[in-house]
Amino acid sequence: MSSDASNLPMYQEFFLKERNIKLETEIFEGSSVAFQGYHETFKKKVFVKFIPIPWDNDQNIEHEVETLIKLRDKQNIVNVFDSFIDAQTGSQLVIVTEYLEGNTLDKFCGLSQISLKQAIDIVMELIVGVSDVHNLGLVHRDLKLENIIYDGNKPIIVDLGSVKSIGAKVLMEDPIPYMYRSSEVFLKGIYSIQSDIYQIGLILFQLVNGSLPTDIEYYAELSKVKLDLENTYQEGIKQLKKLVAKDQLINVIPPLPIYCSKINRVIINAIKLRYKTLDSFYKDLSKIKSEVPDWVIQSESEYLCKEWRRKKYRVVKNEEGYRIFNQTLIRTRELIQVSSSSELNKYFQNI
Template sequence: MIKEILNEINAIERFLKNHKRYLGEEYVKYQTTLNELRLKVKLKEIENNVRDALKLKSDGEYLKARNLLKKSSNDIDKLEDEMINLKIKTFNSQITNLKNQINNELNLIKNLLLGEDSSINAPYNSSSVNSSNPINQSFSGENELLNKLNELLSKYQNPIKIGEGGFSYVFKAIKNGKTVAIKVPKELTETTGEIFLREIGNWKKLKHINIVQLYYSNIYPYPYIEMEYCEKELNKIKNNLELKEAVLLFFEVLNGLKYAHSKGIIHKDLKPHNILIKNNIPKITDWGLSKEITSKSTTINALTLQYSAPEQISRETIDKRTDIYQMGIILYELTTKKLPFNGNEFDIIYSIKNEMPPKPSELNPLIDEKLEYIILKCIQKDKSKRYQSVEELQKDLSEYLNIQLTTNLTASKTNKDFSRSIFYCADLVLFHLLNNDLGDALNYLYDLKYYADKNCSEEIINSVDNLIKAIEYRIEEGIKEPSDEIKIKAKIVVNKVKMRF
């Protein structure tokens, strides 16, 4: 097949060379045909590699099959980029089907390598990479499903694909003048259907400023979730955060997780990719693998291995402490800029089960003994040695942050470095609001107003005054927690004071 296509390419190239000056505008059309044929050759080579990988899998050569599939995945990404650059859409359906098949086969092989009983070692079938095969097809490969998806997206303005996960695609779109995100399953199978319904069921119970808000969901004309759009992803900014900034953000995420746990829901798949940021406020998303605490089902399918807890690897019972372990891995990464466990899958699995990672302070000397203790306690192998609740974790983290920020503020005042004092004072306002300490937040806000009066515009000074009045009112009324509106307003106001607007 490839030889026949190459012969066809050579014939067209000879024709173009001999007749270029006579072809005029037709020359461009022939060049397009030539580009399509070249892409077709590359696609066929990838399909052959996938076919070879399936044969290796059938023979029990799982690692070789996995490596060949990963190579095929990289090759198909490059091919897709070429198609975009050349503005060729001819092979969209085939590429989508092949990408889905590669991802599914990689998951199956991963399960086989991990000893998952639920994995099926399907017999080798040379037709399985054919785009007409209904197995593993996504909506892009089925006209009926594609039409339904288009019908759904037609309800919105300017839908643009902005991301994808193991089971779904995410689009950014506009509805009634408001930017929203739309999540749809990649394919319609029993597994994706179960995950999708579970996600909707649990997500509907969660309404918190640190959890991405679900606006609406339906299964017609195509299953979808309409949700809050967030402009940033922690995974993309994690290496740019300073230590203090990272720990404050982490503390804020814990508020959302604490709320979910109070509703009897554990996430099971916490990682920077699943923490989004809107208006500088972090929000947990992707509740597709979450489950109610009363549920006994557990699986490691679709989890990101490096963030998986030992009990997830060993298929033991999971609970709130599993989420705490995953948050500990995130805190380790945010503060050291490295993941605790690396290497191939077998090395990572062995390390998660049996080894403690390098001490965080060895990777970042700014991490003191208290913060290191907190990080390492989160990621203990034995669940009973971890923090037993988010509240317990936040208590230690609160003490650490309070000491760090007040010490820095005092030092800056002593050194008369008032530009730094503004920053530390602003951070203390936000920290105490996050910690529901309205009285302490108000005291530092009074100090911040003193700095604002000397350095900021009248507009910002008025904003600080309004924030003070809002907090004073809640204290007078005996309300113990700041409203979401106050938290949002506080972030905006204190950041402007920092920038001396």
């Protein structure tokens, strides 16, 4: 989304002097300023993000700047061409990455366009990319659906503007959405490896079950306080913080009937119990991938199992529960009616 182009000449002259980058179009980026541009050295379209450096910053920003460049040519992470503090004023961290276009992961929530096993594959690929960040002594901090592009083949993390050293303190101006701030961010005021694991767990949950509400008024309605124009936002933030601090955020939307105990266990380990390492998270996903049916949603009341034990199945929800059908190229045959989602998942695990 383009915004007022009057910023462009100033940013070009003040912050990119003697750099081989030509800014072309300003892009709406929330609290940051960003542009689409062209890198004359690499001969590529680039995304240029300007992040103000706090005057009272007591963290090792120079280390982060130098380390960001080491993410160049890493798997599942947008290519980093440059990272520097502007020489003219020393007030801006500038991150230059390859400019990528495509659908972000928020378009793929709820298994309507991808299957369960595709969702698992996406998250496993994300873990590979985030592992490279952690291996450099950094945490991403802002892993969310909107910051990941997916082309149907592999996910790419495209926003590196929130990357900080492990153990970085929480600042008042941090742009990280409250929904994606883990309990230790609220309770201890720091970002850790577990903070990124929490965010990846939230991504997996939403890919499988659908997007969590982002409207702050939704969370305000959970309050027992009488709401008005003045207190709705504050009450919404208060309720959201409470849910996150108690690791109960994923309880605000009902899980899909096909949400089996095995995938639930992995998500709970990521969001509530918190894996100690990304490697443990990856290994669990790799293990359950062969242990769960490959579901995709066809409508609000119909689910297709693309493959399970070398067969295909269709499930139709009705007033009595769920009708289960075996589906072949020649015919569809009803197998059984079950009354609950737990019976549904138990039936498939026993096949």
